[in-house]
Amino acid sequence: MDDTPQRFPDALPPLRSAALEAGFTMSCDERTGSLLAVLAAARPGGRILELGTGIGEGTAWLLSGMDQGSHLISVELDSAVQAVARAQLGSDPRVTFVTGDGGDWLEAYDGEPFDLVFADTWPGKFTHLDRALSLVTRGGTYLIDDLLPQSGWPEDHHDSVSQLLADLDARQDFHSVRLTWSTGLLMAVRTKS
Numbered sequence: 001m002d003d004t005p006q007r008f009p010d011a012l013p014p015l016r017s018a019a020l021e022a023g024f025t026m027s028c029d030e031r032t033g034s035l036l037a038v039l040a041a042a043r044p045g046g047r048i049l050e051l052g053t054g055i056g057e058g059t060a061w062l063l064s065g066m067d068q069g070s071h072l073i074s075v076e077l078d079s080a081v082q083a084v085a086r087a088q089l090g091s092d093p094r095v096t097f098v099t100g101d102g103g104d105w106l107e108a109y110d111g112e113p114f115d116l117v118f119a120d121t122w123p124g125k126f127t128h129l130d131r132a133l134s135l136v137t138r139g140g141t142y143l144i145d146d147l148l149p150q151s152g153w154p155e156d157h158h159d160s161v162s163q164l165l166a167d168l169d170a171r172q173d174f175h176s177v178r179l180t181w182s183t184g185l186l187m188a189v190r191t192k193s
Ligand SMILES: C[S@@+](CC[C@H](N)C(=O)[O-])C[C@H]1O[C@@H](n2cnc3c(N)ncnc32)[C@H](O)[C@@H]1O
Pocket: 026, 027, 028, 050, 051, 052, 053, 054, 055, 056, 057, 058, 059, 075, 076, 077, 078, 081, 100, 101, 102, 103, 120, 121, 122, 123
């Protein structure tokens, strides 16, 4: 079976061109993107959080799966990078872009919890993990990628990833699955409040 995604968000080609031009290489893999779209589609009227907008490729995948009643908040530290996402996707009323540190945002956020959290930066993954997980609804999904070894990882990153996987597997309030697919994923679903 060829698992190359067959459907792509309309905004993906211009976002990819912008990423190439800007030298931004951290966008999610297209297989991860296709899974994001499916997970978003599984949540009609869903509340979705992306930590780390980047240039907006993950955002575009999420929006492509979301129905009209769903809403996405996407948080990014680098305003220049996020400006590309804002320009391409900002007219969609289903998305709110926040520029700022994801950790600060997680600590300050006091709104409704989320049905899907894509934690794609340090806060919510390697820091502020408990806080990010606390914002997942019962039955809601927490997804992380980039878990398979990559060239260019900092020296201690392998240990950080191993610890993160162990911490998530040890949680009694989430049921997790590890996927050695795409860049290496872990998907966790909240089973207890
Ligand atoms: C892996 S990229 C995100 C890719 C994007 N989610 C996608 O799927 O295309 C990680 C992003 O996190 C941003 N970032 C780094 N530190 C951050 C922080 N403390 N708070 C929020 N964003 C941060 C980086 O600027 C970078 O754009």
